[in-house]
Amino acid sequence: MKMLDVMPARHPVNATLELTLRCNLKCKMCMFRHSDRENVCLAAEELTSAQWADMAQQLFDAGTLNILITGGEPLLRKDFCEIYSSIYRLGFLVTLYTNATLVTQEILQTLRKYPPHRIGITLYGASNETYQTLCGCADGFDRALAGAKALATLPSVLEFRTTLVQDNHQDMDAIARLVEKEFGLPMTHANTVFQSVRGGCMNVADCRLTPEQTVDMTLTRTIRRVRQLLPPERREQVQLRLADPQPECTAQDPKYTLLGCNGGMNNVTVTWDGKLLGCQLLGNFSTDAVKLGFAKAWEEWPYTVRLPQVDPQCSACPQLSLCQICPGVRMAECGNLQDRPEYICQITKQLVSRKGEDLL
Ligand code: SF4
Ligand code: SF4
Numbered sequence: 001m002k003m004l005d006v007m008p009a010r011h012p013v014n015a016t017l018e019l020t021l022r023c024n025l026k027c028k029m030c031m032f033r034h035s036d037r038e039n040v041c042l043a044a045e046e047l048t049s050a051q052w053a054d055m056a057q058q059l060f061d062a063g064t065l066n067i068l069i070t071g072g073e074p075l076l077r078k079d080f081c082e083i084y085s086s087i088y089r090l091g092f093l094v095t096l097y098t099n100a101t102l103v104t105q106e107i108l109q110t111l112r113k114y115p116p117h118r119i120g121i122t123l124y125g126a127s128n129e130t131y132q133t134l135c136g137c138a139d140g141f142d143r144a145l146a147g148a149k150a151l152a153t154l155p156s157v158l159e160f161r162t163t164l165v166q167d168n169h170q171d172m173d174a175i176a177r178l179v180e181k182e183f184g185l186p187m188t189h190a191n192t193v194f195q196s197v198r199g200g201c202m203n204v205a206d207c208r209l210t211p212e213q214t215v216d217m218t219l220t221r222t223i224r225r226v227r228q229l230l231p232p233e234r235r236e237q238v239q240l241r242l243a244d245p246q247p248e249c250t251a252q253d254p255k256y257t258l259l260g261c262n263g264g265m266n267n268v269t270v271t272w273d274g275k276l277l278g279c280q281l282l283g284n285f286s287t288d289a290v291k292l293g294f295a296k297a298w299e300e301w302p303y304t305v306r307l308p309q310v311d312p313q314c315s316a317c318p319q320l321s322l323c324q325i326c327p328g329v330r331m332a333e334c335g336n337l338q339d340r341p342e343y344i345c346q347i348t349k350q351l352v353s354r355k356g357e358d359l360l
Contacts, residue, residue: 007256008265012298015059016068016269016280019083020046023073025099026136027124028207029165029193031281031332032072032200045273049079051290053086055270058294060090064268067092069116072272075102081110088114095120100147101140108150118157121148125167126174134167145182152183163190164217165207172217189221192324192347194332198283211346215354223359240359242351244321258305259327268298276301281328284337311340323348
């Protein structure tokens with residue numbers, strides 16, 4: 001029996017629409033950053049507003065419920081308001097990801113007319129100096145804060161996030177305090193920064209946190225959060241230890257997917273140039289959603305997936321349940337789908353070394 005015969009039904013419930021790969025910021029750790037010269041060519045090949053409107057209708061017909069509008073920086077598109085309105089009017093639950101530095105009056109008016117259900121704002125620092133160093137933008141912080149305040153006037157759920165690297169991890173507490181003070185909200189941060197994918201030109205090895213810093217940051221902030229949730233008189237009575245996560249699948253209840261996750265099963269990405277991907281990190285497996293139409297491209301996509309045997313150290317790894325490894329991460333870190341990514345392996349080793357330790 002072939003795997004595709006026993007695979008559960010696939011439904012494109014959650015779609016990520018990557019309106020552009022371009023961005024107005026030039027962050028050192030950007031997964032998708034291309035050179036300025038390449039960006040000119042990329043812009044010429046982006047789907048038009050009419051193509052996005054048509055794609056949204058096809059997604060609606062295919063049963064999609066949730067749409068994530070992202071980039072690059074989606075607000076960079078001159079026709080953002082037109083694209084956004086045509087998607088929104090179909091009745092999806094819409095999430096918008098933005099760096100908040102390009103919020104114009106026209107965009108704000110459009111979003112006020114059609115408020116996204118959720119807006120994810122990424123802040124890269126707590127000062128213009130950090131934005132200059134990390135993102136190459138001298139007034140980036142002022143612009144992001146002004147944009148975030150404007151977006152906070154909408155009835156949307158706001159989420160604030162950051163990506164921590166060497167140039168901004170010292171700002172983490174300041175960003176968290178700012179978000180708490182200005183918006184009364186908590187911050188989340190990306191635990192791990194991966195190498196650029198799909199032709200991105202950044203080498204993040206020099207700017208990302210060391211495995212030790214990554215694990216320290218993650219544990220410190222988790223512990224702080226747990227402390228905040230406990231009543232003060234209980235804090236000394238609790239011990240927190242890192243444990244192995246429960247494995248998702250058991251032999252009695254096997255779960256067949258294509259990538260080992262929801263990518264291509266219930267989640268789908270349509271790229272800036274109309275490719276259908278199961279995972280935004282994996283350009284290897286794609287069909288053409290413009291030429292074939294979405295429904296056919298979705299149907300055909302599983303037949304593009306070919307995963308090789310992975311490094312024997314990984315396949316026999318006793319720490320697999322603590323490791324972030326997956327095909328997308330392997331591709332980003334190793335540039336292929338079989339090798340063992342040393343950086344990810346080191347993070348897992350750090351986590352393992354903290355297991356059993358009293359953390360609280
Ligand atoms: S990357 Fe390292 S920790 Fe992760 S599965 Fe492979 S060998 Fe195990
Ligand atoms: S990054 Fe990994 S877990 Fe996420 S969709 Fe891609 S393959 Fe799946």
